[in-house]
Amino acid sequence: MDTASIDQIIDRHQGEASSLIQVLLEIQREYHWLPQAALREVGRKLKVPMARIQHVATFYKAFSVVPKGRHRVHVCVGTACHVRGAMRVLESVQDLSGIAPGETDLEHKFSLETVNCLGCCALGPVIEIDGKVHGNVTKAGIAGILGRYE
Amino acid sequence: MSKVRLKIDGRDVEAEKGMTVLDAARRAGISIPALCHHEKLEPLGGCRLCMVEVEVRGSARLVVSCVYTVAEGLTVRTRSEKVDRIRKGIVELLLAHAPDSPQLAGFAREYGADRNRFEPEPSFCILCGLCVRYCAEVVGKHAVGFIDRGIRKEISFVPEIAAKECDACKACFPLCPTSYLQAAFVLTGSLVFPGGGESVRDR
Numbered sequence: 001m002d003t004a005s006i007d008q009i010i011d012r013h014q015g016e017a018s019s020l021i022q023v024l025l026e027i028q029r030e031y032h033w034l035p036q037a038a039l040r041e042v043g044r045k046l047k048v049p050m051a052r053i054q055h056v057a058t059f060y061k062a063f064s065v066v067p068k069g070r071h072r073v074h075v076c077v078g079t080a081c082h083v084r085g086a087m088r089v090l091e092s093v094q095d096l097s098g099i100a101p102g103e104t105d106l107e108h109k110f111s112l113e114t115v116n117c118l119g120c121c122a123l124g125p126v127i128e129i130d131g132k133v134h135g136n137v138t139k140a141g142i143a144g145i146l147g148r149y150e
Numbered sequence: 151m152s153k154v155r156l157k158i159d160g161r162d163v164e165a166e167k168g169m170t171v172l173d174a175a176r177r178a179g180i181s182i183p184a185l186c187h188h189e190k191l192e193p194l195g196g197c198r199l200c201m202v203e204v205e206v207r208g209s210a211r212l213v214v215s216c217v218y219t220v221a222e223g224l225t226v227r228t229r230s231e232k233v234d235r236i237r238k239g240i241v242e243l244l245l246a247h248a249p250d251s252p253q254l255a256g257f258a259r260e261y262g263a264d265r266n267r268f269e270p271e272p273s274f275c276i277l278c279g280l281c282v283r284y285c286a287e288v289v290g291k292h293a294v295g296f297i298d299r300g301i302r303k304e305i306s307f308v309p310e311i312a313a314k315e316c317d318a319c320k321a322c323f324p325l326c327p328t329s330y331l332q333a334a335f336v337l338t339g340s341l342v343f344p345g346g347g348e349s350v351r352d353r
């Protein structure tokens with residue numbers, strides 16, 4: 001982790017304690033998680049106690065205090081996707097990536113999560129990677145989709 | 151400071167403007183049960199045990215007296231069938247988490263709460279926030295805080311600070327209505343700062 005980029009983020013917010021959440025969001029975006037060292041630096045510069053930062057960092061789902069992969073894979077297991085074979089899709093994503101929902105692989109490439117409807121049921125089964133939706137996914141097509149990510 | 155007159159349990163009480171109903175009642179010698187309240191700390195309104203019935207323009211409603219401020223002509227009932235029933239329920243829920251808390255046992259006797267009404271799920275901490283607020287507001291060290299939320303919410307020591315400050319202070323220990331705080335401290339000590347801080351071995 002380089003402190004320079006963290007300092008830059010903090011400086012962009014003029015070191016205002018009230019910008020805590022914004023600062024954490026930007027660090028999260030850049031590193032995909034909030035490393036302890038980064039939180040300590042934020043606390044020091046914004047003059048916010050660590051206890052408070054930890055509360056905020058563990059309160060919101062947008063933050064992670066454990067490392068996450070470069071790409072976030074969301075497999076929809078909502079009702080519509082479920083009846084269209086979401087479980088087979090999920091199984092295949094697990095086999096190919098080697099991780100279960102909630103986990104991140106050792107290379108920090110993928111983090112896998114299940115969701116309960118992405119709002120585009122007509123395209124089911126659906127998986128979403130880094131915000132991009134892939135619809136009508138077939139078991140055979142998954143390797144090709146995952147292969148596009150580095 | 152301007153004065154406000156109100157009625158608590160049928161008695162005329164005078165209070166300072168901006169005061170909470172709980173403080174006004176206590177000053178008049180009327181006791182309202184409270185778990186998460188502490189006169190030196192900002193109110194949290196977390197335990198809901200201090201719930202009372204107030205009458206505003208003829209209609210009664212339930213409010214949390216440690217955060218509800220007094221108003222001219224307010225009528226307050228600190229005990230009623232409804233209030234007692236709610237307090238009983240709250241005590242029963244808290245007992246599921248901390249079955250051996252002496253303070254809760256006292257309230258249970260008072261309100262006829264059944265300690266086995268809910269499936270026990272001993273988490274021991276009842277999240278009153280006394281330790282967290284005392285350390286932040288009075289001691290100013292922020293050695294203990296909350297993490298997570300909802301059913302996963304718990305207290306957590308900040309190891310670097312706890313290792314340095316807590317041994318000499320421990321001012322929050324007697325505030326805890328359960329013994330969870332001390333247990334969490336000893337556990338943190340043996341896990342993250344063995345040798346520093348207090349370890350189980352020292353006891």
Ligand code: SF4
Pocket residue numbers: 274275276277278279280281282305325326327328330331
């Ligand atoms: S550890 Fe004790 S004092 Fe601290 S929040 Fe839990 S119950 Fe309250």
Ligand code: FES
Pocket residue numbers: 076077078079080081082116117118119120121122124126
């Ligand atoms: S159920 Fe999958 S998008 Fe709605």
Ligand code: FES
Pocket residue numbers: 183184185186187194195196197198199200201214215216217
């Ligand atoms: S004392 Fe009022 S909510 Fe706890």
